[in-house]
Amino acid sequence: MEEDSNLVHIPVMGEEVVEAFHEVKMTAFFDGTLGMGGHAKLILEDHPELKLYVGCDRDEMALELARESLTEHREKLRTCHGEHKDLAVFLDRLGVGTVQGFFLT
Numbered sequence: 001m002e003e004d005s006n007l008v009h010i011p012v013m014g015e016e017v018v019e020a021f022h023e024v025k026m027t028a029f030f031d032g033t034l035g036m037g038g039h040a041k042l043i044l045e046d047h048p049e050l051k052l053y054v055g056c057d058r059d060e061m062a063l064e065l066a067r068e069s070l071t072e073h074r075e076k077l078r079t080c081h082g083e084h085k086d087l088a089v090f091l092d093r094l095g096v097g098t099v100q101g102f103f104l105t
């Protein structure tokens with residue numbers, strides 16, 4: 001992955017992702033492919049009611065870039081390094097029983 005911190009990542013399907021959850025009131029969200037946090041930023045901006053945004057990625061560098069690009073949401077963001085198939089383990093560790101939103105994109 002490039003190390004240019006000025007890199008701006010435009011997520012594919014950003015509009016579709018926002019539209020899919022726009023009417024849903026959410027407390028917790030699980031993003032199984034956080035990447036550089038492009039979708040996360042859109043969801044967090046559209047859902048100020050969110051208390052927790054759990055972002056998982058198997059690429060540690062992607063998680064680092066996501067944490068940088070989402071600094072204004074750092075109080076809500078929890079990053080998990082690993083495979084999204086292990087979401088139950090990650091959520092359990094964080095003490096989260098239910099999420100209202102989920103995607104892998």
Ligand SMILES: C[S@@+](CC[C@H](N)C(=O)[O-])C[C@H]1O[C@@H](n2cnc3c(N)ncnc32)[C@H](O)[C@@H]1O
Pocket residue numbers: 009011012032033034035036037038039040056057058059062082083084085105
């Ligand atoms: C297309 S990017 C995600 C883009 C991201 N949603 C965004 O808005 O910036 C795909 C990401 O999924 C991660 N990934 C792919 N398969 C995965 C898996 N099985 N578990 C966790 N992360 C995975 C990759 O490391 C990569 O960072």
